[in-house]
Amino acid sequence: MCGIVGLFLKNEALEPQLGALTSAMLATMCERGPDSAGFAVYGQSLDGEAKITLQSSSPEIDFPALAKALENEITGTVKLTQRATHAVLTCRRDELDTIRAAVRRLAPSVRVMGVGEAIEIYKEVGYPTAVAERFELKGMKGTHAIGHTRMATESAVTTLGAHPFSTGPDQCLVHNGSLSNHNNLRRSLAHDGIQLETQNDSEVAAAYLTWRMKQGLDLGQALEKSLDDLDGFFTFVVGTKNGFGVLRDPIACKPAVLAETDDYVAFGSEYRALVGLPGIDTAKVWEPEPATVYFWER
Amino acid sequence: MSYHNPPTTPRKSATFDDYTLSEIRRAATTGIYDIRGAGAKRKLPHFDDLLFLGASMSRYPLEGYREKCSTEVVLGTRFAKKPIHLKIPITIAGMSFGALSGNAKEALGRGANIAGTSTTTGDGGMTPEERGHSKTLVYQYLPSRYGMNPDDLRKADAIEIVVGQGAKPGGGGMLLGQKISDRVAEMRTLPKGIDQRSACRHPDWTGPDDLEIKILELREITDWEKPIYIKVGGARPYYDVALAVKAGADVVVVDGMQGGTAATQEVFIEHVGQPTLACIRPAVQALQDLGMHRKVQLIVSGGIRNGADVAKALALGADAVAIGSAALVALGDNDPALESEYQALGTTAGAYDDWHEGRDPAGITTQDPKLATRLDAELAGRRLANYLKVMTLEAQTIARACGHNHVHNLEPEDLCALTIEAAAMARVPLAGTSWIPGQGL
Amino acid sequence: MPAIDLSTTPLRELNQSLHALAEGNNETEWEVLNPDGRHAVAVGIDAPVSIDIRGPVGYYCGGMNKQATVTVHGSAGPGVAENMMSGKVVIKGDVSQYAGATGRGGMLVVEGNAASRCGISMKGIDIVVKGSIGHMSAFMAQTGNLVVLGDAGDALGDSIYEARLFVRGNVQSLGADCVEKEMRDEHLELLEDLLQRSGITGVKPSEFRRYGSARKLYNFNIDNADAY
Structure with missing residues (x-):
């Protein structure tokens, strides 16, 4: 309700x-x-770019470090915007799946709230x-x-x-x-x-x-x-x-x-x-x- | 050589027992589902399956006469300017004028006054007799809104928003044509003699988010004076109680499936809802999880019969109980002294439940003026008061024996269960063990 | 004329002031400013005063009104004038669900459209809607009159008792046990009076059709099982 x-x-x-x-x-x-x-x-939405909204339930999560680690997995760059427990990563669209898989592997406690070219999702x-x-x-x-x-x-x-x-x-x-x-x-x-x-x-x-x-x-x-x-x-x-x-x-x-x-x-x-x-x-x-x-x- | 053929004793089916067979025949003949009053009649896990431990060496009992064991209860302390103060933790549940005769409503008021407790209106509005004879009167606010008006709302001491009742959670009311007398028809703004159907949802809100706004309106109309109760049938007590609290209730009433009704389908009474025993702990859990136990009061009803039931409900976390069917019996309902008249109606004392037909020989569940005058309101009121006082004494006796100076200090740890079912539902250990089935999973 | 600004005065203060009004008081004209969709504005009044609300209101405006005339210069949310006893509630804009629900007396005039369940369980109120009404309107309507100058939505008058429904436009569908009925002289007179009292001119009673109960669900019959 x-x-x-x-x-x-x-x-x-x-x-x-x-x-x-x-x-x-x-x-x-x-x-x-x-x-x-x-x-x-x-x-x-920017041409060829995608966004992925992440959420962490643990406050000590180091999103910048995660973004760095993710960059090592791909050829492009990862832009990070953090808002409290959430972070929006911007990357090349063709590298989105790689990033998603890497997040799951590198930070299993971090959740993907949503992905897309334009969407950002925040909830708490x-x-x-x-x-x-x-x-x-x-x-x-x-x-x-x-x-x-x-x-x-x-x-x-x-x-x-x-x-x-x-x-x-x-x-x-x-x-x-x-x-x-x-x-x-x-x-x-x-x-x-x-x-x-x-x-x-x-x-x-x-x-x-x-x-x-x-x-x-x-x-x-x-x-x-x-x-x-x-x-x-x-x-x-x-x-x-x-x-x-x-x-x-x-x-x-x-x-x-x-x-x-x-x-x-x-x-x-x-x-x-x-x-x-x-x-x-x-x-x-x-x-x-x-x-x-x-x-x-x- | 001839063999003797030994006869087999005729065997009836356990599945198709006599009652089932009679029901099939009745449905086939009449083309209507069985409608009746009262609550679930089937055997259900109940308070009888719980026992108090009592004090002995590790705890000390209170002395019966000198050492006080209080029973008063205050309802509606959360938001209302004028909470309800009762002498005993037993209230009279909502029963309508229409379902009951004017005399019966008067008797309930008289009895409750003597005992120091409240009565409750029902589907059909408030009668002057009822208001006049009830010192503390709770006004039910129902989906049908029959007889609902702001004057009576302001005359009430508390408002009970009825979302559902234990006999029929999810169902509306029903009053068959036989009982729609001129006066009942006028109070309900209905044509005389029709089978009245009541809605199952309120006409102007759906869900707890809307209910919160409805409660705001009721509080504004009554200048924030009156406690607002929300009554729910025993369906999903944890969620229902939590949402009642979120919607802004001062008091939550949880009515288990043994709770009675004036009339509804037998299939509803016997097959929908949870036993009262199974409703209390989830309801209390919801209050505790929200930090609202004892701040929002919990009233439990449905099959409360004696002081032991009262004490057990309180020990499981209720603040008070409500009685309906038992109060009618105290007035004189189903009295064996009327056996010949019950037989003439095709039933027997103790089984009479065709309350909707309006032919009650005890003059209680009827609108027939001749039958209604059979009930002496003053005498019946006195009987109810006696019964309420006896129940209170019984609950006090148990509380003292468990070492408590107030019945509200009874706790689940004062109890053990006789059956695994009751142990699981009441979340107390099986007698002689420390095992609470279903816990720690 | 007292003017109460709800952006600075708490709702409780407004309603309590209105409840304190007794018969014969001098403050008979009230104005409410900046309601901003607030709920329970001007509820439970029992005095012959008039209240002009400047702007949109939320749920249950004018709820359980007695004697007062409440005018909303804006739209109203769910349950406007619910359970009204007497007096008049006028909405200059549109209204949401449950307008006039369970109303027992008085008159509700909606100058715009009403959403679903208009006049649900009405018990004596007169409701006049200049625009159209939504689905399930006059559900279980017991008595009183509902007049609609525009169209009616799905399932009009489902499970209706003795209320009278008058619709000038189209009815999308009738609910269970609701049928069109003959418009007799007495109904034309009644309609004339309702239109006049709600300040409507240029509309003739003869332009309406009347709907009411077929009374087939008044007593249980298993062959009506589809309707239950």
């Missing part, structure tokens, strides 16, 4: 403010999810405003961002249990609700070789979408399919490199508000999350219909 915010910019002029706007939106959703928080920020246990501050969300720039505050229902309050869940390169999902068939789904996904890291129902939803996309569906089609295969209550917000999607289950009880102007599309679990956005007074504001996929792409 949670709070969700999302902001997809159409107007480039707003890109320097993405983090500040998202951070203010996230702060309004603290009561809905006081246990943990997280966000995915889609920044500028704690009060949402404190989490946003720790990672300096306010100063981040980019094209779109999705944030989440979590009130844990049945799975543990851990960093890994926090949202967003990455569903594949440049993809992420956040969820509000409670799935009622995630255990069975988890077993069938495991049978198809998809490993999950937590007991979290939302991670199952994310993995489900990845699994569908591996079968050749695009994200929109995968979301459509999820309406048949996922049981329970859910509002999803998903991000891709260029896109931003929203889906509510057919019962559609969990709150969701969308707003659109010429400058952006914004999502909030409550209107309160949208109050501070520029031009919100004249925005088109509505609640997404049940069982309907909404998707924006630049």
Whole structure:
């Protein structure tokens, strides 16, 4: 049970403010999810480069040393940006797989939160405003961002249990609700070789979408399919490199508000999350219909 | 030569026993599932499978008369300006006017007043009789919102948001046409004589994140004075209690599957939910994990019958218990003195559970004015008070014997279990061993 | 006229001041500034006062209202005017889910659109929506009137009891046991009155269709099992 915010910019002029706007939106959703928080920020992607977001549960991790060690494994360079327990490595796209394998070998306790050309994912246990501050969300720039505050229902309050869940390169999902068939789904996904890291129902939803996309569906089609295969209550917000999607289950009880102007599309679990956005007074504001996929792409 | 063919004794199936066969025939004939009142009737692991160790050489008991063993309990100390102070750790569970006659509701209030405890409204709103005769009254806030209004909300001493009940976690209420009298219909804004269905979810919130906002509204409306309880059926007690605390409850009520109902499907009563015994430790664990044990109070209900049950529930970590079915028996429900009338209804004293039909010869679960007047509210109230006081004395007796000067000082270590099942559920050692099944895995 | 700025005054202070108002007080016009989507604004009032809220509100604005007239100059979140007893709540913008839920009396006017479950379990309230309403509206509606000038979403009036539903636009689908009913003179008169009281002009009662209960689920019948 949670709070969700999302902001997809159409107007480039707003890109320097993405983090500040998202951070203010996230702060309004603290009561809905006081246990943990997280966000995915889609920044500028550079030709031929890829990003990999790492997280370490041990504070003494020496990310710069790890970056150095990784550079020895490849021909290109590794650029490191560290934010508290997280670090974003930038490398050549064709060397991403080598880097991933090397991270697993050199620093087995470090977790890969997400990879892609544009995505960076940060999440942590704690009060949402404190989490946003720790990672300096306010100063981040980019094209779109999705944030989440979590009130844990049945799975543990851990960093890994926090949202967003990455569903594949440049993809992420956040969820509000409670799935009622995630255990069975988890077993069938495991049978198809998809490993999950937590007991979290939302991670199952994310993995489900990845699994569908591996079968050749695009994200929109995968979301459509999820309406048949996922049981329970859910509002999803998903991000891709260029896109931003929203889906509510057919019962559609969990709150969701969308707003659109010429400058952006914004999502909030409550209107309160949208109050501070520029031009919100004249925005088109509505609640997404049940069982309907909404998707924006630049 | 002819052989004698020895006859085989006819053997009935254990699977298809007489009750099962009668149920199949009944369903085939009537085309309706069996609806009844009361709680689970099947044999379940229960408090009887636990024993107190008592004091001996390593601990010292308290003297019965001089050395005080307190029983008072304060509910709603977390946020409410006016917490509830009760003399005894036994409260009266929510039962509606509609399910019960006005006289029965009055009797519950009278009995609770004498004993120094609270009563609770039910699905259908608050009656003047009930408010008038209950010194401390908890107002239930239910999915149906029948009879819900802000005046009664403000008249209440506490508000209990009902998410579910032990007899039917995940189900709504049900009141069949026979009991929708003019007065009940008016209170519920329903046409007379229809089979009323109650929703299973609240109409204007879903989930603990919304509930937190609903609680804010209720607190704002009542100026933050009244304790807010959240009642859940025994489903997933660890998570449910943790989420109730996160949503902002002052008190959490956990109702196990032996908890009664006015009416619901038999299949629901007997096959959904967890036994009360199995609910307490996970509920307490959730409170402890959040640092809220004794700060958010826990009330346990479902099959509480005597002072030993009360003491055991408290020892496992509850702050108080609630009784429903037992209170009705104290008033006069299922009394063998009415056996001929129960027989006329096709049942027997002790088995009568067709509370929804409104033909209760004891005048308790009925809206028939003639039947209802059979119950003398004053006398029945006195009987309930006697029973509550006896239970309290029994719980005190046990607490003293275990060396405690307050019933809340009872702890799991005062207990052992007679069966492996009870040991696992109550998380106390099997008698004579230090083995707690399921621990240390 | 007292003006309360919620960016500087705590919500609790606003609501307590409104609760302290007694019959015959002089402060009958109140203004609330900067609500910024806050929840439980102006709830539980029981006095004949009028409150103008300048901006959007969150959940349960005007909840359990008695006597007061609450006007929101903006949009409202879930459960606006829930369980209203009497008085009037007017929303100049759109409203979220559960508008007027379980309302027992008074009038809720929504000048924009209402989302899903508008009038759920309504018990006597009059709700007038100038725009359209979402799915599952008037679910288990017991009594009262719901008037919609625009369209109604999926499953209108599912499991309805005796509430009356009037829709001028299209109904996407009717819920279990909800049927279209004949619009008789008494209904036209009722509708005329509702439109007039909600300040709507230029719309004729004859442009609406009426929906209500088929009353087939009032008593259990196993052959209706698909509906249960």
